[in-house]
Amino acid sequence: MEQTFMKEQKILPLVLSMSTPMVISMAVNALYNIVDSYFVAKLNEEAMTALALVYPVQNVINAIAIGFAIGINAAIALYLGAGDQENGDKAAAQGMLLNLLHGVVLALLCIGIMPGFLRLFSSDERVISLALEYSRRVFVFAPVITVGLVFEKLFQAVGRMKISMFSMMCGCVANILLDPLMIFGAGIFPALGIAGAAYATGMGQMVTLAVYLFFYKTASIPVKIKKSGFRLDRGIVARLYSVGISASLNLALPSLLISALNGILAEFSDKYVLVLGVYYKLQTFIYLTANGIIQGIRPLMGYNYGAGEKGRVREIFHTTLALTAGVMAVGTILSWAVPAWLMGLFTDQGTTLENGVWALRIISLGFVVSAVSVTCSGALEGLGKGTPSLYISLLRYIIVIIPLAFLLSRVMGAEGVWWAFCATEFITAGIACWIYRRSVDR
Numbered sequence: 001m002e003q004t005f006m007k008e009q010k011i012l013p014l015v016l017s018m019s020t021p022m023v024i025s026m027a028v029n030a031l032y033n034i035v036d037s038y039f040v041a042k043l044n045e046e047a048m049t050a051l052a053l054v055y056p057v058q059n060v061i062n063a064i065a066i067g068f069a070i071g072i073n074a075a076i077a078l079y080l081g082a083g084d085q086e087n088g089d090k091a092a093a094q095g096m097l098l099n100l101l102h103g104v105v106l107a108l109l110c111i112g113i114m115p116g117f118l119r120l121f122s123s124d125e126r127v128i129s130l131a132l133e134y135s136r137r138v139f140v141f142a143p144v145i146t147v148g149l150v151f152e153k154l155f156q157a158v159g160r161m162k163i164s165m166f167s168m169m170c171g172c173v174a175n176i177l178l179d180p181l182m183i184f185g186a187g188i189f190p191a192l193g194i195a196g197a198a199y200a201t202g203m204g205q206m207v208t209l210a211v212y213l214f215f216y217k218t219a220s221i222p223v224k225i226k227k228s229g230f231r232l233d234r235g236i237v238a239r240l241y242s243v244g245i246s247a248s249l250n251l252a253l254p255s256l257l258i259s260a261l262n263g264i265l266a267e268f269s270d271k272y273v274l275v276l277g278v279y280y281k282l283q284t285f286i287y288l289t290a291n292g293i294i295q296g297i298r299p300l301m302g303y304n305y306g307a308g309e310k311g312r313v314r315e316i317f318h319t320t321l322a323l324t325a326g327v328m329a330v331g332t333i334l335s336w337a338v339p340a341w342l343m344g345l346f347t348d349q350g351t352t353l354e355n356g357v358w359a360l361r362i363i364s365l366g367f368v369v370s371a372v373s374v375t376c377s378g379a380l381e382g383l384g385k386g387t388p389s390l391y392i393s394l395l396r397y398i399i400v401i402i403p404l405a406f407l408l409s410r411v412m413g414a415e416g417v418w419w420a421f422c423a424t425e426f427i428t429a430g431i432a433c434w435i436y437r438r439s440v441d442r
Helices: 011-040 045-081 085-118 125-157 161-184 194-218 234-266 270-306 310-337 339-344 350-382 386-399 401-412 415-440
Strands: none
Touching: 011 045, 011 161, 011 194, 011 270, 011 310, 045 085, 045 125, 045 194, 045 234, 045 270, 045 350, 085 125, 085 234, 125 161, 125 194, 125 270, 161 194, 234 270, 234 350, 234 386, 234 401, 234 415, 270 310, 270 339, 270 350, 310 339, 310 350, 339 350, 350 386, 350 415, 386 401, 386 415, 401 415
């Protein structure tokens, strides 16, 4: 198949055509956690708190799986842009093998560490019991997630965004249908409570993988996973991990941040831990359009960079920055216009809701400027420059925000943590611009 449309079409229509299906896909993906949380919140607040405590570890699994898949995506796009079909096929095959191994290891490791991890952040045995009941089941599906993500990034790398969108929608619909049936029970389905939410999520992911396999077998795509490609090639493996490790760390850093902030907030009240957990459910949904745009432009950046079209690379970057800033402006407006409705999806406790509304309004003040860091980091990954992308994420999620949150909490109480989010975005935006320009101009 001919892939030259990536370097021939006008930039704005091209970016929109690649990004729109990914925005929908990201919305669908975000619904997994949103739907679980919505139905689990109907059980009791302890169950919702349990989900909030498990979320950072879930995010680590997703981060490693998605991050390495981004490395596969970048390698395939770059090889195709340079006209190297053979190495494109090898990158797909070796990426599949390695990410399957990642899934097995992550399932075993995360199930093993959960009891000790949970007791770092809660002494409530009821909450810990519920968290273990959920996590031990949902983590079993880690290999399904890692393999499914390889197919997702493979289809994205060759511009087949609609296949990714449709496959993820099928899994999400299955999850939405199964959640109330398996949590509360109906007909042949027993009431499994929080364990039912884990099973529904895992079965939804299995449906997504099954649909990917169907399209892989029936659709004509320019990259194929061949048995001969499973023999590891040092150069290709190095390229996969050079972007994959950095991208994984980029995605895993929010989990480390959440855990650190949970520790700070727990000193004041468990209700603030719940507020943070709910905010991260919401911010995933708020940021999903921006992240969908970034996913859409990664193969465009890689393909055009590989083809030597540096002028188009610059234009794609500026177009993406404008689009993501616009999206985040809408997120800011919603956070001020209907914060009580947004927070009320996950809690009806008066004090928790009040604290959550104020937190969302403060944090949202940094949404628009965060578009700079998000775009710079995503564009660098698309160009195969994982290390400078990681520097930006380290600033946003560790180096600036954690010390700032601790210091402000000493002065302002729990509210200081919310102001730290906003201040961090302003501090890191300028540094991100400098890192991007320095990396691309080399």
